[in-house]
Amino acid sequence: MTFGESVAVEAPPRTTSERITRVITKAPIHIALAIVGLIWLLPTIGLLITSFRPASEILSTGWWEIFAGRLNFTLDNYQQVLGSQGMLNSFINSVIITVPATVLPVFFCALAAYGFAWVDFPFRDSLFLIVVGLLLVPIQMVLIPLVQLFSSMGVYGQFTGLWIAHTAFALPFGIFLLRNFFITLPRDLIEAAKIDGASTWNIFRTVVMPLSVPALASFAIFQFLWVWNDLLMALVFAPRPNGLPMTTQVQNLLGTFATEWHLLAAASFLIMVVPLIVFFSLQRYFVQGLLAGSVK
Template sequence: MQRRSLQQIFSQSVISAIAICIGLFWSVPTFGLFVSSLRPPELISTTGWWTGLTLPWNFTLQNYQQVLQAQGFGQAFLNSLIIAIPGTIFPLLIGSWAAYAFAWMRFPGRDLLFFSIVALLVVPLQIALVPILSLFTAIGLTGQYTAIWLAHTAFGLPFSIFLLRNFFASLPSDLLESAHIDGASHLRIFWNIILPLALPALASLAIFQFMWVWNDLLVALIFLGGNPQHAPMTLTIANLVGSYGTDYQVLTAAAFISMALPLLIFFSLQRYFVRGILAGSLKG
């Protein structure tokens, strides 16, 4: 028995060590990008980023000052927030309502409708871009924030409903039956019981959705490409590549600024991440 315990501890230690090594190796490009964004232009063009870690250190914030003043990058950061926050909240809100209905409400065609929504996960969004763009152009939404909010909400709903429905279905049925016996309506059960319990799933879904919307280039290019005043950071950085292609230090600073907020959100919500992904995996 003791030998088996030692084997389990050893195997877990080996797996943990391998996972840590993979994580460190995966983080090297990000760390190198951060170091390069703090180095003077003359050093970036002549030496590798790893040489910046040796003494004497020669770091500067000039690259960040330059990129924030170049081509309205500060406004682009604000535009990305305006796009990403509603583009994350709407799929979570609408998806949670639909997921509750699929998990705990009985209505004709429920299972068929749910499987149809799940089937949309395998449909590439590129197929839908042309008809949606034609529709938005016809009603005058192209180039407006509303267009990209609707697009990200529609593209994010299938995964939101799938993940949240599995989580809601894994909750104890006795809990909801007791609430119904006490006279609680579906709306009251949803707001007062389901949502507080679904915090891990909502947090993990928020990470996925926010990162996808924040890092999106294609949807923003299609629906906002004609309005540079509403362009997010992804479009602005793509323009910087053409305008400052030889100024590598500007591109590194711009890229790290675009990565900073998603990283902050991920590390802030990571304790919910695995719990939310695994929730409902055994029952659905």
């Protein structure tokens, strides 16, 4: 699903007067939507502009003075957060945390989802119902025992612990999403491959996987953004003090510099830049993934 093509319900206007009439009758809608657009854009734009303004000026003039055309801009804020405030290090940590915490769940979920969709074994449906039930278990339900478990495994406060926690928590949703996709693949296709003597593993690898790229992409993007944007797991499991991802780093900045907007604004945009690139380049998969993920 994308944001949908505009369905032309009405015939195109034929004459100039018709066109003018239509614009006038629709004026309230245009005005209302313009206000909606402003409300949804201005908060983000305001912070974006602020991230490029000299610290000394942010507290004396509002970012909206840009409409009067009298603001100065600088890259100092980004230089400062990336360098002395450690956001470059945190950016790298976010990548280190997110890439395995996306690849591993996609792999394990694809395996299990195929098993639930196309391999026969006893209690298959009951086990799948348990997976569906686990979808909603909040992270809070496992925090304390996981800290103990990871401590005894020697991975508490290490990237490994965070990868494991994110992978385990991604499983119910990923299995659910991919299994529901795999089940729609034509049975004949899989039977035909079986008759040709392909092993279950080969059917999975050479028939099912190539056909499932859109579903895998939706899940991968959803999971990537979930981990990238995560705060709670990182607060508990991320390596301190040098392994913190950007979300926890911004949380720290808020504690120390609650009104240093030049730092907070630049740091926030560093978190946002990757999701925004994903949003604009892979919009279709992105919306699909997020809508499907609403069960989580």
